[in-house]
Amino acid sequence: MANQRNGSATRKRVIEVTKQLVNEKGFNNTSISDIIQASGVKKGNLYFHFPSKETLGIAILQEAADEFFRFLEASLQGNRPLEKLGSFFDAVLEKHRSAHFVGGCIFGNTALEMADSNPNIARLVEDVFRRWADMIANVLREAQRGGELDASLSPTRFAKHIVATIEGGIMMARLTKNEEDLKDCLDTLRAFLGM
């Protein structure tokens, strides 16, 4: 029981440290010895929990995905569907502003780093974007049912467009370290939504 608790604490610590390192240097550039050094976890113990760097990569993305979907659900707040979406846009801007536009989005970063080289990781990130777009599409459908949004618009396409624009906006703001580019992208989305 005590061992299991320690095991789970080790797992958690390794995931936390690796997420930080991958955010700073990318997945390929983070070595097992970096993780050992930063976490203080012994090599044998690390391999016991994560037999390969890929399993560790998948674990940190799953953890990041859980965190992101909690954030998404918590920020989709409001009385009307478009108000919910507006709150989510505000929360995205605030999240990256408070990180000073450093680090960006772990899914976007991993997408560009691993899409061509690691199909398992690519599938996982693809799934995050898909689930994210599905949740946004549901809000858009709600807005259409309530007459808040033009019924001719395709919720599926527009939801994908929102995800793509946010990812691109985060990328641009990360270069300038300034909120303007991301804010402009979000404001344009608001304009299209008639918000």
Place this chain on the structure above:
Amino acid sequence: MANQRNGSATRKRVIEVTKQLVNEKGFNNTSISDIIQASGVKKGNLYFHFPSKETLGIAILQEAADEFFRFLEASLQGNRPLEKLGSFFDAVLEKHRSAHFVGGCIFGNTALEMADSNPNIARLVEDVFRRWADMIANVLREAQRGGELDASLSPTRFAKHIVATIEGGIMMARLTKNEEDLKDCLDTLRAFLGM
């Protein structure tokens, strides 16, 4: 004269090979010995042309930028401003389709890899996005003057939005290796533009 020609051929060869390697593995993951091996250029000769990996990184980005702006200008073809933009959207989709959605956009990839770690390279990529958005903004202004586009829309913001959406759409299509996500993003842009 012959030496100068050889020097320039070497430079060109190194840039070409490095661009390919960076596209496949990223900048940080491409080592000087990878470049030496793939190009067949001797180490001393390589350092004569590019004293550091950063100068080489800047050279390949400048070369890629020249190429991209030639592509952008060549694809903005049409009688009306929005027709020009539509041709550019078609050309973007075709470019990535013919690459089977492998490699993505060198500027987006470099943005996410280097934005936090190398300010000189970040400035260069930022400048590419800025020039790209400026050219799109000019086409949008032309469309507004000709009455083709709603005058209340901000050309500067919308141009940035277009760049961000294309970058995000390329990222998503690179994960799925399928044109649908990028096509959906471009079609949504067309809808907003009343095309």
